Every structure is written in structure tokens, then in C-alpha cells.
Amino acid sequence: MKKRMSFNLILGSGFVAVLFAVMLVSLFYTPHDANEMNIADRLHAPSAAHWLGTDNFGRDVLSRVMVGSQTAFEVGALSAAIGLACGFLIGTAAAYLGKWADELLMRGIDGLLAFPGILLALLLVSIFKPSMSQTIIAIGILSIPSFARVIRGGVLQQKEAEYVKAAKGIGAGHAHIIFKQILPNISSTILTTFALSFSAAILVEAALSYLGLGVQPPDPSWGRMLNEAQSFIGKAPWFTLAPGLFITLTVLGFNLLSDGLRDYKDARQ
Template sequence: MKEAEMLIETNQLILVRKQIRRKKIKSFFSTILQNRAATVGGAIILFYGLMTIFAPMIAPYDPYEINLQDKLQSPSMSHWMGTDDKGRDILSRILYGSRLSLGVGVSAVAFGAFFGIILGLISGYYGKWIDTIISRCLDVMLAFPGILLALAIISALGPSLINVTIAVGIFSIPLFARIVRGSTMEVKKLEYIDAIRTLGANDFIIIFRHIFPNILSPIIVQGSLRLATAILSAAGLSFLGLGAQPPSPEWGAMLSSGRDFIFSSPFIAIFPGLMISILVLGFNLFGDGLRDALDPRMKK
């Protein structure tokens, strides 16, 4: 009888948690729509997403086609953003480059979030010596500035866009892990978690079915803000020649090739730099809006 009563109470607690979660989701979308910064940021991200998807359809030229007769042309009706030192259309290269820049950013954050979430869940749930070992390893990673850690990793792996993704993803792991660890330690103390454990649920079910869905809010906020940092870091590494290699139309690499013509043909560097700045701004605005929507205490 006691087990039956406990099962009923546990199911009721789970239903209440689900209802609270649904209300939070409705409140989240309404708050996002009311937040001007988040709306602007979301519109920018949507614009870049559409640009990435439809790049082959809207690009007026082949981004890799060299035409030395048209090199260093200023913006005009035939080339809206001008041409580079090899006569390639800058607009077409920027459109195709959005796939590389966004792809690297999303892949790096997904890589860091996956391993960070796993480590954070294990550390926060089990605690004791497991928590100590994982936390100390994360502290060592956090002791190095992110860009220096990425430089060290690329020095070992070699310059390429894939290695940049791995490097940026690795220095994103500690940030996700610490957030997940703290949230897990709070949720595992709730009564319904104790009730589920008493009914015989194993650790895997408790962690991934009952704890993880309740700590998604800070993960989503951190992911959106981290995307801006990842894109900027990847562009910076490509600018230094450690990421995308010529003739790749990655924005950081385009910015690097345009610096030699900054005085004679500044548009070669201006447009890729502007695209990076606007995208990073969009993710930052949207991330701030998410933070306000998911955590009312952070509202200004």
C-alpha cells in the first residue's frame, strides 16, 4: 500500500512539473516577442540562416571563379560589394562563406555543449571524488584564456577549419560543464527526485529523464551567447591563418586577405568584417533576450 501511495504521489509530482514546464514555455515565447532586443537579434539570426540556406540560389557568381580583368573593382551594379584582388565577387563569397562561419560556430558549440553537459551531469549528480576530479580538470582548462588554449590545440593538430571547430569546442566545454553541474546539484535535492529514486529508478533514467529536462534553461542561454564567441573566435583564428585556408570564402580568411588593400580598396575587408559584427551582435541580443525570458531575476 505504501509503495502504491508513493507511486501515485510521484506521478502527481511529475505531472505538476510538466504543467509548470508548459507554462514556462508559453511565458518564454511571450517574453521573447515583447523583448525588442531579442526580436531584433532573432531577426538577424533568421536573416543569416536564410542566407546560408539559399546561398547557391542568390549568389550572382561562382565564389571561386578567378577573373583578373575585374580585380579590385569598387561596388557597382554588376558587383554589389566589389571584387577582390583576384577578381572574385565579394558578395558571392560572403554568401557562401556564411555556411562556413555559421557551420563552425554551431558545430563548435554543439561539440562543447555535448561533452560539457555529460561531465556536468556526472559531476553534479554523483559528487564526492568524481566531482573533485572533474572540477579540478575543468579548473585547469579555465586557467588558460580560451584563444590561447585554441592556439595550442591548433598548433598540435595543424591549421584547418575542422581543427578550429575542435579547438573552439574544447575551450567551450568547461563553461557548459560548470553551469550544468550547479543546476544538477540543485535539482537532485528536490523531493520528487528522491521519490523516483525510492521507487527503484536507475541513475540513467533519473539523470536524463528527470534532471536534464529541468536544467535546459541555463544551457540554452549559454549556448546562444556562446555561439557569438565561437563565431568570433573561429574568424579570428582564420584571420591569423590557422583556420580556413585559401581559396575558402570564410569571413575571417577574407578579412585577412583584405587587410593588404585596406587603404586602396577598403571594401574588401569592410564587408566581411561587417558581416561578422552584425552576426555576433544578433546572437548577443538574442542571448540577452533568452536570459531575460528564462530567468526573470536577470531582467534589468
């Protein structure tokens, strides 16, 4: 158990750290301008000048993949943050208030879960003009149920603990009990859910961009790059491989990180 826990946590953290470093570097440096077209260099194989080759417009694939990591991390972080904020309010209110509030709020969450995730995202994005902000909001709404259910379960478990009863006994207010007593004891569960929501958000963003409903050109997106590359998969396989590999490693990294955090929490308990 400890060996598996260490492997998941270390490997997941390593993947995430490397990809995060790539994203940070892309803010200040890329080998070429990610949006600069050069038709004369279109679909060139990997070389010293273009380490991952060029796309159908002669743009440097490595530069576009690096800049695309900004999109992935921005969508993942902001949408998961929206889900956490809303899910925390809903889950805490449902568990702490109980009775009719719990029933009403959780039935609303069940209703949201009844819609297939990707179809709901397509509906939300297609209502308005596709953009980065609309994509983040749509994916954020999709992540609310997972946070709400997890946080509700954690608060229900902790609110009957002796330390909470002791805090109530000395006259502690509801805000103090929730934020100072209960929240620290369910933080590891929240972090695990955040990592999973982050990876899911990246996949959904890639799917929406692949369908043309996510990040709009010329801004690079790994999903849009896959869409552009599918017609050249036989002639220029590197064009497909690069964004696909980055999506895979990013999602794998956050999933391993989530598993490692969960195992670490279980080992401590």
C-alpha cells in the same frame, strides 16, 4: 523587464534568422562563383554587377561573404555541439556523483580554464595541419568548461528538488532522473550557453583564419577575408566592411538571442 526581454529576443532572433537564410541561399545560389578570379575586375567598387564590389583577385565579395556564412555556421554549430556533449557528461557526472568525482572533474575544468582561450586554440590548431575539422575540434574543446560549469550548477540545484526525491522514492533509475527529470528543467540554461558558445566560436574561427591557422584557401572565411583586405583598406574599404559587418551582426544576433532567452527564463521563474 518584459519590454527589454522582448526586444532582445525578437531582435536577436531576427538577426540570426536573416543570416541563417543567407547561409541556406548560398548552398544553392550565389551571384557569382565565390572562388572565380578575374584580375581585370580586381578591387572594383560596389556596382550593379557586384553589389559589394570585388576583392584583390577580382572575386565577388558578396558571393564570398555568403559562402563564408557556411563556414561560420558550421564551425559555430559543431564546436558548440562538441562542447555541449562533453560538458554535459562532465558537469552531470561531477554534480550527480559528487565527492571525489566532482573534485577531480572540476579541477580538470579549472586547469583548462587557466589557459587563455585564443592561445589554447592556436596551440591545438598548430599541432596539426590547419583545416576546418581541426578548427572545429579546437574551438569545441575551448567551449567545454562553460557548459560543464553551467550544467554542474543546474544539476546541483535540481537534484535536491522534491520532484527528484519523489522519482527516487518510486525507484526511478539514474538515467531516467537525469534525462527525464533534471534535463528538461535546465534546458533553457543550456540553450543560453549554446547561443553564447556559438557566437564565441565564430569569433575564434575568424581570429584563427585571420592568422592563417583556420579555414584554408580557397574556401572563403570571414576572418581570412579581413586578412586579405587589410592591405587595401584605404583603396577598397568595402572589401573590409563586408566581412567585418557580417561577423559583427552574427555575433550580436546570437548574444542578443542568448540575453533574450535568459530574460525569458527569469521572467517565467
